[in-house]
Amino acid sequence: MAELADVSMATRARTRRPWSRIVGRAVVHVVLSAGGLAMIFPFLWMLSTSFQSAGALLVPPPQLIPSPIELGNYAEIASAFPLWRFLVNSLGVAAVATVLQVTTSAMAAYAFARLRFRGRDALFLLYIATLMVPLQVTILPLFVEMRFLGLVDSYPALVLPSIASAFGTFLLRQAFLGLPRDLEEAAFMDGAGHVTVFRRIVLPLALPAVATLAVFSFVASWNSFLWPLIIVNSPDLMTLPVGLSNLQGRYATAWNLLMAGSTVAVIPILVVYIVGQKYVIRGVTLSGLKG
Amino acid sequence: MVGQRGWQYRAVVLLFIAPSLVPLLLFTVGPMVAAAGLSTVRWNLLRPPEFVGLDNYVRLAADANFRDAVLHTVAYVSGYLPLVMVGGMLIALALNQRLRGLAIFRTAYFLPVVTSWVVVALMWRWLLDPGAGLVNYLLGLVGVDGPGWYNDPAWAMPSVIIASAWKDLGFVMVILLAGLQSIPEEYYEAASVDGAGRWTRFRHITLPLLTPSLFFVLVISLINNLQVFDQVWVMTKGGPAGATTVVVEQIVTNAFSYGQMGYAASMSLLFFVVLLLITLVQFRLQRRWVTYG
Numbered sequence: 001m002a003e004l005a006d007v008s009m010a011t012r013a014r015t016r017r018p019w020s021r022i023v024g025r026a027v028v029h030v031v032l033s034a035g036g037l038a039m040i041f042p043f044l045w046m047l048s049t050s051f052q053s054a055g056a057l058l059v060p061p062p063q064l065i066p067s068p069i070e071l072g073n074y075a076e077i078a079s080a081f082p083l084w085r086f087l088v089n090s091l092g093v094a095a096v097a098t099v100l101q102v103t104t105s106a107m108a109a110y111a112f113a114r115l116r117f118r119g120r121d122a123l124f125l126l127y128i129a130t131l132m133v134p135l136q137v138t139i140l141p142l143f144v145e146m147r148f149l150g151l152v153d154s155y156p157a158l159v160l161p162s163i164a165s166a167f168g169t170f171l172l173r174q175a176f177l178g179l180p181r182d183l184e185e186a187a188f189m190d191g192a193g194h195v196t197v198f199r200r201i202v203l204p205l206a207l208p209a210v211a212t213l214a215v216f217s218f219v220a221s222w223n224s225f226l227w228p229l230i231i232v233n234s235p236d237l238m239t240l241p242v243g244l245s246n247l248q249g250r251y252a253t254a255w256n257l258l259m260a261g262s263t264v265a266v267i268p269i270l271v272v273y274i275v276g277q278k279y280v281i282r283g284v285t286l287s288g289l290k291g
Numbered sequence: 292m293v294g295q296r297g298w299q300y301r302a303v304v305l306l307f308i309a310p311s312l313v314p315l316l317l318f319t320v321g322p323m324v325a326a327a328g329l330s331t332v333r334w335n336l337l338r339p340p341e342f343v344g345l346d347n348y349v350r351l352a353a354d355a356n357f358r359d360a361v362l363h364t365v366a367y368v369s370g371y372l373p374l375v376m377v378g379g380m381l382i383a384l385a386l387n388q389r390l391r392g393l394a395i396f397r398t399a400y401f402l403p404v405v406t407s408w409v410v411v412a413l414m415w416r417w418l419l420d421p422g423a424g425l426v427n428y429l430l431g432l433v434g435v436d437g438p439g440w441y442n443d444p445a446w447a448m449p450s451v452i453i454a455s456a457w458k459d460l461g462f463v464m465v466i467l468l469a470g471l472q473s474i475p476e477e478y479y480e481a482a483s484v485d486g487a488g489r490w491t492r493f494r495h496i497t498l499p500l501l502t503p504s505l506f507f508v509l510v511i512s513l514i515n516n517l518q519v520f521d522q523v524w525v526m527t528k529g530g531p532a533g534a535t536t537v538v539v540e541q542i543v544t545n546a547f548s549y550g551q552m553g554y555a556a557s558m559s560l561l562f563f564v565v566l567l568l569i570t571l572v573q574f575r576l577q578r579r580w581v582t583y584g
Binding site: 025028032036038040103104110111117130141142143144160163164169198219226240284 | 303304306308326390410418425462520525543546556559566567
C-alpha cells in the first residue's frame with residue numbers, strides 16, 4: 001500500500017505543472033534541433049560546395065543550392081589526382097585490416113577465454129599493457145623496422161601494423177567469457193575439437209561482439225592518418241585521408257574540388273555508419289578511440 | 292573435455308595465439324622497446340647511427356621549439372576540454388528526457404565522430420575561410436568583422452579547438468548518455484516524493500552517479516587530445532608562424548623533415564612518460580570526486 005501511495009504521489013508531482021513542462025520540452029527540442037543541424041550542416045555545405053563552379057564560390061552571398069550545378073568538379077579532381085585509386089586503396093587496406101584483426105583477435109580471445117596454458121594470465125596482461133602505448137611512441141622504430149625490411153612505401157607496410165589488435169582481443173575475450181558453456185561441452189562429448197567448437201559454436205554465438213569489432217576496425221583503419229602519412233609516398237599507394245591532405249597542398253583554396261574529394265571520402269564511411277550504427281557507437285565508446 | 296596436456300594441446304594453444312602474438316611482438320612490443328634504444332642515438336637514417344647516451348634528453352630540456360609545442364598542446368587541451376565536457380553533458384542531459392526522436396539526434400551528433408579528421412579539417416578550413424567562408428559571411432551579416440581564423444596566429448589555435456570540439460561533442464555525449472540511462476528511475480521517484488526539486492535531484496542524484504562516466508571520458512579525452520595531430524597537420528601544419536605547433540607534430544617534423552630520428556624518439560618517450568603520469572594522477576585523484584555504487 002505504501003508503495004502504491006508513493007507511485008501516485010510521484011506521478012502527481014510530475015504532472016503538477018503541465019504547461020511549464022510542455023514549454024520546457026519544446027525549448028529542449030528546439031535547442032537540440034539547432035545543435036543537430038549544426039552537426040549535419042557542414043556535411044551539407046561540403047556536398048553543396050562540391051557542385052559549385054569555381055567562380056560562383058567567390059561571389060557573395062554563399063548559396064546552399066548551387067546554380068548552375070557544376071558536375072565537372074569530380075571529373076576534374078579525378079583527372080588531376082588518382083582519386084579513385086585512393087578510394088580503392090582505402091577500401092582494400094580497411095577490408096584486409098578488418099578481416100585480419102577480427103580473425104587474429106577472435107582466435108587469441110578463444111585461447112584466453114577457453115584454453116588453459118602456462119603463462120596465460122601474464123600474456124594477457126602484456127596484451128592489455130600494449131593498449132596503453134600510444135602510436136607516437138612506436139611509430140619511429142616501426143618506420144625504421146619497415147625500412148630495414150625494405151617495405152617503406154608498400155601495401156604490406158600499410159597493413160602489417162594492424163594485423164593484431166589488443167583491444168579486439170580484450171573485447172572478444174569478454175564476450176566469449178559471457179557465453180554459456182553447455183553447447184561447447186556437448187560438442188566436445190561428440191568428439192569435436194577446439195577448432196570446430198571455435199568456428200561452429202563460439203563465433204556464431206558471439207556475433208554481436210564480432211560485428212562491433214569488425215565495424216570498429218573498419219572505421220579506425222579507414223580514418224587512420226599518421227601511419228599512412230609517414231610510410232607511403234607514391235600517390236598510387238596513398239589512402240584517401242593522405243591523398244586528400246596532399247590535394248590540399250596543391251589546391252589550397254579550390255574549395256569546390258577539395259569538397260568533391262572530401263565527399264568521396266565520406267560516402268563509404270557514411271554507409272557503414274548508417275548500416276551498422278549500433279556497432280559503430282558501441283565500438284568507439286568501448287575503446288575510447290576515435291576515428 | 293579434450294586432454295590438457297601433451298604436444299597436441301600445446302599445438303592447439305599455439306595455433307590460436309600465434310597469429311596475434313607474433314604481429315603484436317613484432318609491430319608493437321618490439322618497437323616500444325626499440326624506442327628507448329633509438330632515443331640514445333643520433334641518426335638521420337642515411338649515415339650509421341651514433342651513440343650519444345642521454346644527450347638527446349639534455350638537448351630536449353633546452354629546446355625552445357619543443358617548449359612552445361608543449362605550451363600550445365596545453366593551450367589546445369585547456370580550450371577543448373571544457374567545451375566538449377560541458378557541451379557533451381548538456382546534450383546528454385537534454386537527450387535523456389525520453390524525447391521523441393532520440394535516435395535521430397544521436398545519429399546526427401555522432402556523425403562527425405566517425406568522419407575522418409582530414410575531411411573534418413578541410414570542411415572547417417572552408418567554413419572558416421577568412422575571405423569567402425560561410426562563418427565570416429554570417430558574422431558580416433550581423434556587423435562583425437570576422438577574424439583571419441587559421442591565417443592569423445592569434446586565431447589559429449581557436450580555429451583548431453572549434454573544429455575539434457565540434458567533431459568530438461558526440462563522443463562525450465554518447466558516453467555520458469549511457470551513464471545517465473543507467474541511473475535507476477526509482478532514485479528520482481523517491482527524491483520527488485521527498486519534495487526534492489529539479490536542481491536538488493540533479494545535484495544529489497544525477498551528478499554523483501554520473502561521476503564514473505565523467506571520469507572515464509575525462510581520462511580518455513585527455514590522453515587522446517594531448518596527442519592532437521591530424522587536425523593540426525591538415526588545418527595549419529603548425530603555423531602560421533609556428534603558432535599551432537604541438538608535441539606529436541614536433542615528433543613527426545623532427546623525425547621526417549629534419550632527419551633527427553633519435554631526437555624525435557626521445558621526445559616521444561618523454562611525452563609517453565608524462566601521459567602515464569597524468570593518467571596515474573587522475574586515478575589517484577578520482578577517490579576525491581568519483582562515486583562508485
